[in-house]
Every structure is written in C-alpha cells, then in structure tokens.
Amino acid sequence: MKFEEILQQLEKGVFYPIYFLHGEEPYFIDKIAEVVQKLALKEEERGFNETVLYGKDADVVNLIHAAKRYPMGAPRQLIVLREAQLLDKFDLLENYFKSPQPSTVLVICYKYKSLDKRTKAYTALKNQKQALVFESKKLYDNQMAQWIGDYLKSRSLTIEPKAIMMLVEFLGAELEKVVQAADKLIVAMGPGTTHITVDHVARNIGISKEYNPFELQKALIHKDITKSNKIVKAFAANPKDFPVPVVTGVLFSFFSKLLAYYYLQDKSKSSVASALKINPFFVADYQVAARNYKGVKVAEIISLLREYDMKSKGFGNVNTPGGELLQEMVYKILH
Template sequence: MAKKTGLSFEDLATSFRHQNFKPLYFLFGEEGFLIDELQDILIENALEPSQHDFNLDIVYGSDTEASKVIGLCQGYPAMAPRRVVIVREFEKLENNRQFKSYADDPNPEAVVLLACTNKPNLSAHPYRALKKKAAWSHFKPLYDNQMPGWIKKYVRGQGYDIEPQAVQMLADYVGTDLQTAASEVEKLITFAGERDTLTANDVLDASGQTREFNVFELQSAIGEGKYADAMRITNRILQQASNAHSEAIMIVAVLNAYVDKLWKLQMPQAQRMSKHKLAGHIGVSPYFVQEYKQAARRYSMRAVQDAHAALLAADYELKGGSRRDPRLILTLLVRRLLPQRVTA
C-alpha cells in the first residue's frame, strides 16, 4: 500500500548526511530548488569526489530513454560502496513505465533518484508503483506566510543569524522563489563581512536602496496615507536605481505582498487570532503585526480589492502592456493605493 505522507526535506537531508540510503527515491513537484539541494547533499555524502567518474550518472529524461537508464541503475559500483544515478525530468523519459518493474526489485548497490519537475499522474504507472515502493516526497511551492520561517532556517543553515526586520524585508523582496531567496542570502553574507548576523541594512545595501528611501519606507508611507512622503520616496528610489524599469517591477511585487497582508487582516477569522497566530497568518514576525493592523484599519475590504486591481494593472503595464514611463505608472499606482483619508 502506498505511503500516504511523503518524506520531508529535513527527513531526506538528515538521512543522506548520515549515509542512511534507500535504493530508490522518487521526488516530484514544482519547487525544484529543494530537489536541487537534496541532489547535492546526496552526491556529497554518497560518494567521494574521486569516485564520481565511474559511479555517478546524472541524466535528463528528455535526452535518453528508459532502457538505457535502467542499465545504469543496474550497474555495479567500481571501487566505491555504491553507484548513484540521478534522473532529472523523469516525466519526459521515453518508456519510463519500465520503472514499474525496477521499483519491484531495485539494485541494492545503487542509489537511484528519480525527479519530476511537476506533480505527475500518481494513479498511473510508473508513478503509482514508485509512490508505493520508493522513498518519495512532493515539493510544493511555499506560501507567502511560510517564507520568513524558511529564510530564517536557511540562513541558520549557512551559519548566520538574521534580524527579524531583515527576514521580513527579504521575504517581501523575493516572494516565494526559493532560488532567488538563496541567492539574496549569499549577497547578504557578502555584505555582512565578518559579522555573524545579517541585518536590515545589509538587505538595503544589497538592493542598492538607502535607509531613508526604500520600498519598505514606501509601503509604510502608503499604509499611513502620507501621499507626499510616498511620492518623494518613490521618485528617489527610481532616481537612484541603475534600471528604473526593473526597480519599478520590484516595487510593485513588494507592494502586492504588502496589500495581500492587509487583505488577510480583513478576514473575519483574523479578528479572533492572537498576536502570534496573526503573525503566522500573514507571514510576518510578531514584532511587526501591530504596524500592519494599524494600516489595515485604514482600508475597507473594497479598498483592498481596488488596490489589488491597481497593482495588477501596473504589473501588466511594466511587463510589456504599455509604453508609459515607469515613473508615471508608479505615480498613478501610489495615488490609487492610498487609503481614502489622505494626509500630506
């Protein structure tokens, strides 16, 4: 009977690091970054670098066919404790149904990892057999409110701490793209130098923005209804950007995440949540919950819906739907995002 719950990333990474290998792994899902990470951890711990030439095969399903891959899987290790065969884009492997039989009797002297770039039809073979016989995991994209926790854990895995404000800023910058998040963390580590804690200033330095004029000050000004401040910050950010068009796209993405949090705070269930539950609900540190709650009080549900519509329109224009100057697009956007009662 197929296991109903797959293994977590932490389960797999820990077993790899302890060299506790199964003969067959089946990984699938849209979050390829985590599969890439597990592939690297597997190779690092299963084989010495000197053993790679004769005992490591990484193939792509679109480049070969099943019988050849099964031949690799059934091979014996050469002067090594095991062979490692990794098949990326397994869903594109011609005749991959042959792996139904391989799943019944995998080579005990090999570690085979089959990875799909999406969720296949698990009721059809070979996927049905693999889910039943192999160690498997489904890697779904993270939700917005899961990103701060993931960033914090990832940073600690690199041997650093990170300030709560820096976590939130970074989460707002990158959305749910783990590859981008990991790349940004590498930049922050460079800016940190010999320090072991990543700060909000590091995030600003890496983005090219300043303490006074940055997208987070902009969202605060919008949430407080301060039109003059919001416009001054918007103009200064674009002036100091090396590419005003790309910067405008980033600003829209961050403001969209901000408005999404305000929308979540409008939900009836949010009114009954404790501070810590509310922080998890909207995906921020408890330290920042009050600021978001105050901003949300200035908006009606209709105003939040209008803000989402304005952001969608601006994103469309900036990504090819219009030839208007990005400064004009953002000027009009900021005006539409402000709560109804506006102060200078």
C-alpha cells in the same frame, strides 16, 4: 519524509536504492541530489561508478540496464537522472521500481511538476519500501519569512524582521535566488557578525534602504503623504527596478490582511500574529493602519490595487507608463 530529515539520513550514510524527487520547487530537488552525489561515493570510486544522465537525451531502456549492473570496486554505484520530466517513455521504469538493484542508488530529478499519481510508475514507487519519494512543493508567500529565518539560523545567524521582509519582497518566492542572496550576505559580513540588519541587506543585496515597496507600505500605513510621494516618484524614475505588479503585490498582501484584521475578535498581539500568519513584530503596523483606514476604505484600496495591477499588464490601459500608474494609484489610496 521531510527535506531536513532526508539530509540528516544522508549525513549518517543511509542511502535508498531509489530517490524519486518531484514537484514544482526545484531548490529542494537539486539540494537533495547534490548531497546524495557528494556522499554516496568516495572520490576514488567515482570514475567507474557515477553516471549523470539528462532526460531529454537519455534512453529509458539503457537507463534500466545501467541501473541493473553491479558496481566496480565500490559498495554501490550512483546514477543521477536530471530533468527526468523530459524522459521519453517514463512509465517503462515501472518494472525497475518494483525490483530495484540494491547496490545502485538511482536519483531521479523530476522538476517543475509532480508525476501523475494515477500512473503505474508512481504506484510502483509508492509501494516500494526501498524507494524514497519526495514531493517538492512551492512555499507560500507567508512561509518565506520563516524559511529564511530558519535557513540563517541553521548557519548560526539571526536577522531583523524588517530585513527579512525586504528580502522576501525583493526576491519573491524563488528559493534558489533567496539562498544565493543569503549566502552572499554571509560571505559579505565575514566572521564575527552574527546578526543581519537592514543595513546589511541594503549594502550587499542591492536593495535601497529608503526606496523599496516595504517603505512605501510603511508610509501608506502612517498616511505620510510626503514620504509616499517621494518613494513613488523614485519608483517612477526606475520602472525596471520597481515594476507595478511587484508593488501592487506587496500592498495587496498587506491590505488583504488588514481587512481580515477588522474581523478578529481577539486583537491581542499573539492572536493577531497567529491569525494573520505574520511576525509579532509587524502587528503594530496593522494596529496603526486600522486607525488610519476604515474598513470601507480598505476594501476600496484592495479594488484599486487589482485595477492598477491589471492596467500595468495592458488591460484598460494603452499608453500610461507604469510609473505614472503607481503615482495615480498612491494618490487614490491616500485620498
């Protein structure tokens, strides 16, 4: 079952005796647990029927006893086990998974990794129709823009493609940070504003409208030497805000896709967008870059990006500051 479908079921008052939430992406796990905790009990039922435990401190035998008891003055009791990946003797839950207490809602938050699917406990969960097993996977970088757009759309907001790219580049793939930034934008804009622009992002998220990796990428696409040098000098003056791996990561993503662009037989806007998994808005950037950089040069640029990313991490470089590395790298890209 998908994340959105689980939330929809909860809103309808449908609860499973077991929610086993595991995987590398903590945001989806925390959100589902939060909604279950909000909706499973009425406020007056919580005192005797809500238990929150933490894996590091919990005893698995006591947890099973707690899960088997009956609710008091309510149709169900709720037990939330957080940080379940730290629970000692987790496999002892196997027998409970085979025969869960129908009046208990047991939410198990097993974060930052997935439970080994070869274990008996996992097999018992998968075979139990009264258990909802959800694996929370990290989003790929090329999925982030779509996810942000959908998240804002669910709140009746739209956003400029360029503004999405700024958020993705600045915040990375940590959904919790992305959601916090999006919610901050919603509050800052206030009622009446339904379209998020680059200006909104720059003002409220602390991303420079003029000096950011996306603007450097744009300057390089157009082979604008003056603007490229201006931006990279700003990066050099603020190395903590613009670390080399962040900049090389953004540029590597673009130039890798540019190399793939050369091999596309159908270079229509819709075909390129589909093949490269990008917003159609950005296809023009690849068309311009393909005119300004030959395929051999693009391959050279990709090699340069790898080289300077490694240098920024201390490989083959002892004393050169990150800012100087960026300036040197950009010079080689442009010449």
